Amino acid sequence: MHRLPNPYAVTRFRCAALLLMCKWALVIVSAIMLAYSLCVANPELIKLSISLIWLAVCVGLIIRLFSHRVRCPLCIGLPLVGGACSTHRSVRPLFGSYPLRVALSAVFRGWFRCPYCGESTAIEARRDRSRAAGT
Numbered sequence: 001m002h003r004l005p006n007p008y009a010v011t012r013f014r015c016a017a018l019l020l021m022c023k024w025a026l027v028i029v030s031a032i033m034l035a036y037s038l039c040v041a042n043p044e045l046i047k048l049s050i051s052l053i054w055l056a057v058c059v060g061l062i063i064r065l066f067s068h069r070v071r072c073p074l075c076i077g078l079p080l081v082g083g084a085c086s087t088h089r090s091v092r093p094l095f096g097s098y099p100l101r102v103a104l105s106a107v108f109r110g111w112f113r114c115p116y117c118g119e120s121t122a123i124e125a126r127r128d129r130s131r132a133a134g135t
């Protein structure tokens, strides 16, 4: 299993994964709230759900800016950004999203499988070999 290159990459990966999960939660909650508010015709709830949708869009933009420094250590792909690269044949999306599967796996299991190269990576920093050898 591969590891991320340094502790900063681990922090970036965890923060980006949490932001991605927050975005998906906001999208789901705002869609349910918008449907409910349209059914009961409550203008205050409609305003609140629209503001949640805008918040989800803003979080999505932050993720776009933040995730370009979160890369797979093997293929240098962007596992938290849905890209135009072809995916590995054995990796399956979750609710149609490869980044969502990567984020959930990184947060809850502590490792992820890259959707582009198919290799597993632990959310841990590599050990420095020169320090481990004592030189």
Ligand SMILES: [Zn+2]
Binding pocket: 072, 073, 074, 075, 076, 077, 114, 115, 116, 117, 118, 119
């Ligand atoms: Zn990869």
